[in-house]
Amino acid sequence: MITLRLTPTSFEINAVSIAFPVAINTLKDCLNADFRQTNTKNNTLFTWDNLGIIAYSENGELVDSLTLELEPEAYDFSPKSIFSGTFYFKDEDISKYYNSHKNERVELFDGDDGGALVLNNISAWFDVNDDAISAIEISPYQSYTRGEGIPKDKYTIKPLDEAVLHFTDFGFKLSVIETLMYEKEVLLPKFDLNEFANWYQPRKIDIDAEGYDPIPEAEQYFKDLPIPLRLASELTEIYQNGGNDIYMNLAPFSGGAVTFWDIESTEDAKQFPNLKTVTLCYAKEKAYNEFIEMGIKTEWL
Numbered sequence: 001m002i003t004l005r006l007t008p009t010s011f012e013i014n015a016v017s018i019a020f021p022v023a024i025n026t027l028k029d030c031l032n033a034d035f036r037q038t039n040t041k042n043n044t045l046f047t048w049d050n051l052g053i054i055a056y057s058e059n060g061e062l063v064d065s066l067t068l069e070l071e072p073e074a075y076d077f078s079p080k081s082i083f084s085g086t087f088y089f090k091d092e093d094i095s096k097y098y099n100s101h102k103n104e105r106v107e108l109f110d111g112d113d114g115g116a117l118v119l120n121n122i123s124a125w126f127d128v129n130d131d132a133i134s135a136i137e138i139s140p141y142q143s144y145t146r147g148e149g150i151p152k153d154k155y156t157i158k159p160l161d162e163a164v165l166h167f168t169d170f171g172f173k174l175s176v177i178e179t180l181m182y183e184k185e186v187l188l189p190k191f192d193l194n195e196f197a198n199w200y201q202p203r204k205i206d207i208d209a210e211g212y213d214p215i216p217e218a219e220q221y222f223k224d225l226p227i228p229l230r231l232a233s234e235l236t237e238i239y240q241n242g243g244n245d246i247y248m249n250l251a252p253f254s255g256g257a258v259t260f261w262d263i264e265s266t267e268d269a270k271q272f273p274n275l276k277t278v279t280l281c282y283a284k285e286k287a288y289n290e291f292i293e294m295g296i297k298t299e300w301l
Contacts, residue, residue, distance in 0.1 A: 002053075211253040238280075
């Protein structure tokens with residue numbers, strides 16, 4: 001029988017104190033069982049088939065984390081049996097503790113549905129499927145901080161010390177941004193909604209739940225974004241498509257059949273002397289006709 005204990009002072013396997021990263025031979029000795037090895041592109045996996053345990057290593061010698069499989073899996077490296085030992089957290093079975101101390105769970109990353117119990121700089125993270133615990137991953141504790149690794153000012157709108165374009169029609173401005181930011185890459189930084197949501201601090205933006213409509217903070221970013229006048233000559237064509245990057249970074253699950261971004265007026269087009277062709281799917285009939293009157297080759301998608 002395998003016994004794990006995580007206490008305020010130590011993490012033990014069969015009474016042997018373990019600190020990550022731990023040598024694979026140390027694990028082999030304290031588990032008192034052989035393992036099989038699977039090499040992948042990025043990791044080496046050690047599987048104890050009869051114990052329901054997998055160990056993960058980056059260099060093939062030191063183990064960085066352990067997984068206790070509580071439900072059968074069909075991967076090549078999956079154990080042939082599920083974990084049948086006991087894992088004590090603060091001297092209580094960890095599964096019972098997890099279910100009865102919901103307020104102590106810690107999110108290790110944004111969108112972490114299972115949560116982790118953390119003690120003594122060790123996290124026990126729970127993979128939950130249909131409200132049942134399918135696995136427990138044991139690893140050194142690394143807290144999640146929204147925006148970590150992203151420059152604090154990356155998506156901060158700053159005034160430009162140069163002449164800028166002025167827009168009265170938001171739909172038209174979005175089409176301009178599509179060309180200048182995502183196609184020609186002359187308007188930077190290139191906006192990425194997932195990174196923006198991670199960077200944004202005033203509230204947690206849940207893209208999965210909110211992405212069926214324009215996400216307000218993303219929409220406001222593009223409304224406030226100044227575009228230098230010097231870039232006007234870069235715009236020779238507008239091509240609207242429901243899959244344009246600009247729309248996917250506003251409402252990624254909108255499905256395309258929306259009127260959020262319809263061009264209603266072509267007044268702003270007068271600032272772009274080299275605009276010769278437009279292909280439209282988000283525009284009013286009035287705007288379509290105005291483009292034609294301006295001598296711009298115009299067609300519906």
